[in-house]
Amino acid sequence: MSYPNLSALLEAIIYLAKEPVSIDAIHKALPDVDRETIERAIAMLIEKYQMENHGIEIREVADGLRFSTKPEHHEVLKKFLQSQHPPTRLSLAALETLAVIAYKQPVTVPEIQEIRGVQASGVIKTLLDKKLVSAGGRKEVLGRPILYKTTKEFLIHFGLKDIGELPSMEEFEELIKNEAVAEEAAPAELPFELPLEEVQ
Numbered sequence: 001m002s003y004p005n006l007s008a009l010l011e012a013i014i015y016l017a018k019e020p021v022s023i024d025a026i027h028k029a030l031p032d033v034d035r036e037t038i039e040r041a042i043a044m045l046i047e048k049y050q051m052e053n054h055g056i057e058i059r060e061v062a063d064g065l066r067f068s069t070k071p072e073h074h075e076v077l078k079k080f081l082q083s084q085h086p087p088t089r090l091s092l093a094a095l096e097t098l099a100v101i102a103y104k105q106p107v108t109v110p111e112i113q114e115i116r117g118v119q120a121s122g123v124i125k126t127l128l129d130k131k132l133v134s135a136g137g138r139k140e141v142l143g144r145p146i147l148y149k150t151t152k153e154f155l156i157h158f159g160l161k162d163i164g165e166l167p168s169m170e171e172f173e174e175l176i177k178n179e180a181v182a183e184e185a186a187p188a189e190l191p192f193e194l195p196l197e198e199v200q
Helices: 006-016 023-029 035-049 071-084 092-104 109-116 121-129 152-158 169-182
Strands: 056-061 064-069 133-138 146-150
Touching: 006 023, 006 035, 006 064, 023 035, 035 056, 064 071, 092 109, 092 121, 092 146, 092 169, 109 121, 109 146, 121 133
Parallel strands: none
Antiparallel strands: 056 064, 133 146
């Protein structure tokens, strides 16, 4: 079966997918289309949306593709979203704990507390509830404490392709310092790439 406008079909598939969609998943849905043809068409789509007359782009996130808004528009879009509904927020304590897990994973609660110098159990529960971290087995030491790691949801939420795209620890510490000033007035806002559906 041939598709007269494969590019438009791929665009619709990426748009429709609730999570980043892999090329394997796309190829499975279009078994009659050669994988290389799909990859070439997607590369052309990515290039098309990188042009400045588009406010959205196709990004590689968590081993898949998704539509996201472009970083240069985020300040205006955040203000728009805040006028529509409260933004997703994490407290400074949660942000610091998430940073420790992201950079040191897999890591146990005692190890997190040793680094941060404060109790972390309550914050871990919040991060688990938000599906930003998950249990990743148990450490083979006395008591066999649970190891925690970041999730695919974490990558999606921050707009990262993989953990290798995390900013440097220095950059993250700078972010935390900036958030500390505003913590008393309101919980720290979680920085993230805005998926297309968030701005409709």
